Amino acid sequence: MTRERELMRVPFGPIHPALKEPVKLTLLVDGEEVVDVSIELGYVHRGIEALAETRNIVQVLHLVERVCGICSHAHPLCFIQAIESIGGIEPPERALYIRSLVAELERMQSHLMWLGVMSYQAGLLTLFMYALRVREGILDVLEEFTGNRVIKEVNTIGGVRRDLDDRIIARMRSAVKELRRALKLLIEAVHDKTLESRLEGVGVLEHGEAVELCAVGPVARASGVDFDVRRDDPYAAYSQLRGKFSVIVRRGGDALSRTEVRILEVLESTELVEAILDELPQGEVRLGKPLLRLSREIPAGEDVSRVEAPRGELLYYVRTDGREFLNRLRIRTPTLANFPALMAMLRGSELADVPIILSSIDPCIACAERVTLVDAREGARRTVRLSELRRGGG
Amino acid sequence: MGIVSGSRARSPWLFLLNASSCNGCVMEFLAALSPRYDVERLGCVLVGTPRQADVLVIVGPVMRKMLPMIVRTYEQVPEPKAVVAVGSCAVSGGPFVGSYAFEGPLDDVVPVDVYVAGCPPKPEAIIRGIYEAVARKFGRGPGGGDGD
Amino acid sequence: MELHLATAASAPIVLLVSLVYEGVDRKLRARMQGRVGPPLLQPFYDLVKLFSKDRIIPFTAAYPLFNYAPLLSASCALAGGALVFVVLVTGLQLAGDLLLVFYLLSSSSLLAMVGGASSGNPYAAISLSRGLSVLLSYKLPMLLSVLTAAIKAGGTLSLASVIALQAEAGGGIATLSLGGALALLAFMLCMPAEGEVPPFDVTTAKTEVVHGFLIEYGGPHLALVKIAKGVSRFSTALLAASLFLYTPARPPLAAMLCLLEAMCIAVLTITVPGTVLGRVKPSQVVRFCLVAPTSIAILSLAISLLEAGGLA
Numbered sequence: 049m050t051r052e053r054e055l056m057r058v059p060f061g062p063i064h065p066a067l068k069e070p071v072k073l074t075l076l077v078d079g080e081e082v083v084d085v086s087i088e089l090g091y092v093h094r095g096i097e098a099l100a101e102t103r104n105i106v107q108v109l110h111l112v113e114r115v116c117g118i119c120s121h122a123h124p125l126c127f128i129q130a131i132e133s134i135g136g137i138e139p140p141e142r143a144l145y146i147r148s149l150v151a152e153l154e155r156m157q158s159h160l161m162w163l164g165v166m167s168y169q170a171g172l173l174t175l176f177m178y179a180l181r182v183r184e185g186i187l188d189v190l191e192e193f194t195g196n197r198v199i200k201e202v203n204t205i206g207g208v209r210r211d212l213d214d215r216i217i218a219r220m221r222s223a224v225k226e227l228r229r230a231l232k233l234l235i236e237a238v239h240d241k242t243l244e245s246r247l248e249g250v251g252v253l254e255h256g257e258a259v260e261l262c263a264v265g266p267v268a269r270a271s272g273v274d275f276d277v278r279r280d281d282p283y284a285a286y287s288q289l290r291g292k293f294s295v296i297v298r299r300g301g302d303a304l305s306r307t308e309v310r311i312l313e314v315l316e317s318t319e320l321v322e323a324i325l326d327e328l329p330q331g332e333v334r335l336g337k338p339l340l341r342l343s344r345e346i347p348a349g350e351d352v353s354r355v356e357a358p359r360g361e362l363l364y365y366v367r368t369d370g371r372e373f374l375n376r377l378r379i380r381t382p383t384l385a386n387f388p389a390l391m392a393m394l395r396g397s398e399l400a401d402v403p404i405i406l407s408s409i410d411p412c413i414a415c416a417e418r419v420t421l422v423d424a425r426e427g428a429r430r431t432v433r434l435s436e437l438r439r440g441g442g
Numbered sequence: 443m444g445i446v447s448g449s450r451a452r453s454p455w456l457f458l459l460n461a462s463s464c465n466g467c468v469m470e471f472l473a474a475l476s477p478r479y480d481v482e483r484l485g486c487v488l489v490g491t492p493r494q495a496d497v498l499v500i501v502g503p504v505m506r507k508m509l510p511m512i513v514r515t516y517e518q519v520p521e522p523k524a525v526v527a528v529g530s531c532a533v534s535g536g537p538f539v540g541s542y543a544f545e546g547p548l549d550d551v552v553p554v555d556v557y558v559a560g561c562p563p564k565p566e567a568i569i570r571g572i573y574e575a576v577a578r579k580f581g582r583g584p585g586g587g588d589g590d
Numbered sequence: 591m592e593l594h595l596a597t598a599a600s601a602p603i604v605l606l607v608s609l610v611y612e613g614v615d616r617k618l619r620a621r622m623q624g625r626v627g628p629p630l631l632q633p634f635y636d637l638v639k640l641f642s643k644d645r646i647i648p649f650t651a652a653y654p655l656f657n658y659a660p661l662l663s664a665s666c667a668l669a670g671g672a673l674v675f676v677v678l679v680t681g682l683q684l685a686g687d688l689l690l691v692f693y694l695l696s697s698s699s700l701l702a703m704v705g706g707a708s709s710g711n712p713y714a715a716i717s718l719s720r721g722l723s724v725l726l727s728y729k730l731p732m733l734l735s736v737l738t739a740a741i742k743a744g745g746t747l748s749l750a751s752v753i754a755l756q757a758e759a760g761g762g763i764a765t766l767s768l769g770g771a772l773a774l775l776a777f778m779l780c781m782p783a784e785g786e787v788p789p790f791d792v793t794t795a796k797t798e799v800v801h802g803f804l805i806e807y808g809g810p811h812l813a814l815v816k817i818a819k820g821v822s823r824f825s826t827a828l829l830a831a832s833l834f835l836y837t838p839a840r841p842p843l844a845a846m847l848c849l850l851e852a853m854c855i856a857v858l859t860i861t862v863p864g865t866v867l868g869r870v871k872p873s874q875v876v877r878f879c880l881v882a883p884t885s886i887a888i889l890s891l892a893i894s895l896l897e898a899g900g901l902a
Contacts, residue, residue, distance in 0.1 A: 070460055070462070070508060070511065077716075080716075080720075080872065080873070090507045091462065091505075091507050091508050091511070092460075092462040092463070092502075092505065092508070093462070093505060093506075093507060093543055094462055094503065094505055094538050094541055094543055094544070095538075095541035095542050095543045095544070096538075096541070098541065098542060099537075099538065099540060099541045102540065110537060111537050114464045114466070114536070114537055114538075114561070115464060116464050116465055117463070117464040117465040117466025117467070117468070117469055117562065118465050118466075118469060120464075120466065161469060161472075164472070164476075165472075167868065170868040170869055171788040171789070171791060171868050171869025172788065172867070172868035172869070173623065173788075173865070174622065174623050174865050174866060175868075176476075177475075177476055177477050177623040177624060177625065178623070178624070180472065180473060180475075180476035180477070181476055181477045181478060181624060183473075183476075184473070184476070184478050187473075196561075197470070197562075197564065198466040198469060198470060198562050199466055199561055199562065240867075240868070242788075242789050242867045242868040242869075242870055243868040245870065245874070246868060246869070246870065246871070398871060398873075399716065400792065400871040400872060401871070412465065445638055446638060446639075446642045448635075449634070449635040449636075449637075449638035449639045449642070450638075450639045450642060452629075452632070452635040452639075453632065453635040453636045453638075453639040477623060477624040477625045480620070480625040480626050480627070482616075482620060482625065482626075482627060482628050483625075483626045483627065483628065484628075485628050485629070485632055485635060485636070489801070490801050490805075491801055491804075491805050491806075491808075493646060493805070493806060493807065493808035493812075494801070494804075494807075494808045494812055496639070496643075518646070520643045520644035520645075520646050520808050520809050521643070521644045522643070522644075
């Protein structure tokens, strides 16, 4: 074995235990230092946007639910908002509250899952186990309310598909209370010395970089970018809930800040869920008309909609053709927006920190995999260029 | 029941292969490792390299770019091995049938021993699937008759 | 000749006990994480299964090294562990056996790493370069604390005389002198690195280097490496127990007590940190080992030299 100081090319993925999803990073490594990194996407490319153009609105609703299993409420919510705005449909107030409620429950379970995966990366299996056990409480109420733990299928045109009753409301309250108690322990565990030493100062993203590279969500907020779609462009019931939650912002820009932001966001979400359950208005949860007729009544038009998914700002562009089909669907997911920031974080880091940095942006590769969207003739094999990953505008 | 086949049945090591899944099944698989379901009771360990695996758990629809990786990973698992297809996408393609990148259900690509349907299947179902695969391929279910 | 036979005869015993520890370790870990955990006999099932699996040799591997290193590694570990056990049971005087045990156990780790790195996998190569620096950094304080015990026993590097001294004094070195206690502390601080558990499992970390040097090993090779690892970590604990915490009793009973103590030491220094701590970076491991345990070991050495065998 020659011990020359030469750069070693380390493939990271597409199949790698630190990645629960296939993506390929090629790291150029000098000893333990990462000199450069290139990223290759497309392994989870399923051609969803092209598929959407061949299906009607109701079918697409089920399809976008399966863009990503972790944020399986944010995607259809974002889609349905665009559709409703094109059709000029106003869902009942109670439905909007339920949408927000499920969105917050989803945020909690997503962040807890992330905490688990993150501690798994850091070799702290016990915290993984604990975070996942706490998360089960949220999944239980989700299952009781929506009928499924993961793919929730709550949204429909002009409202939601299920209504809350007193029993479920009581269950949700106790689950949230339980979660808040468990969170205290989780927060303590994150500030444990060994874990903290692994997170502090790792993968730093300065405020300027975060703005320049258009980072979104908890990643941006951990770098001091005070932006949250829920507050700054409220949707669902968030305009009525404005005073009930605060946007967590940290200035550190490192993995520890991102961890803090997410954990405290779970805490904020527990507040929000309680506020929603307190203020829940009475009434219907959807329009009286059958779904298919509603979908046929959507005129030709286009709209952009955005929501704050657990990972950050999620953007949908929808163009309908007036005959219950879509002309075009475009999805810009938060993970995709965070990739340029990820590259900046990885350069100059230590090899040992790569899994931690990678998971600190909470990547959801399945979400991000419509970058290569081109038509079928061009094929899916095209590698994504960085310039394509950059979000246009601010 | 010999010592060897008994041991094989009691120590099925898992390798999770994410074909092109939406993460729903991945999350439920991870939940199966968590304290409430605790698949390690059956001697299962999640390993990081296919070389050490006995049971290949594959989630997600088979898409063009992952196709060669799936075949290669399958070949890297030493015999005897079992394959469990978890989730509707792996079983049939689910909602992604018709996509230009779709390469067919998993059993067109590698031999599948057990199909676990669901979108996503619950952790209990995934554990059951692993159990069935082990029972079918290695003689009997993990921890069989042990009562643990 | 007798020694050879005795060592060969006790190798299976050492293997058995270290597998039992492995089972206890996994069960305890699961319990601490709020899980039921695998049955106690799980490590036995794992081994039998692994031996019955296919042997795959990657075409990039340097065949002889890749193929035989695990066997050599396991034999070294078994020989080292069996030697400690034989001396413990029979009280056989062997000049320099402490160094021999130390050498065998270190070679075992080294061989496993080199064998894995010969697979040609880049992760295994990174793991080897990490492993070498970690190995050096924790073996140094370990050796220093062993020397402390040797100095107590009048400067002979023989395990039997250290045991004899403790039997005479009526208690373990660590319980009777400050130097001994410090040496044991230094030794125990190095144990997580020896056991390759968090916070020091940088060589085989699954998420960072994909099991490190183990990445290309599967089936019988992996079984042998696992034996090597399990036996050498338990033997190190056994060495600590017999060097510092020997409880005078009739020979078979004393050996049993030592095994029990070794089990406790292993649980304390391998199972518990492995469960409650996260992994640190390779550079942090080296820095930690070269600062905390090394300075404690040097201190214990100095105190022991001052006490000058004041135990007897």
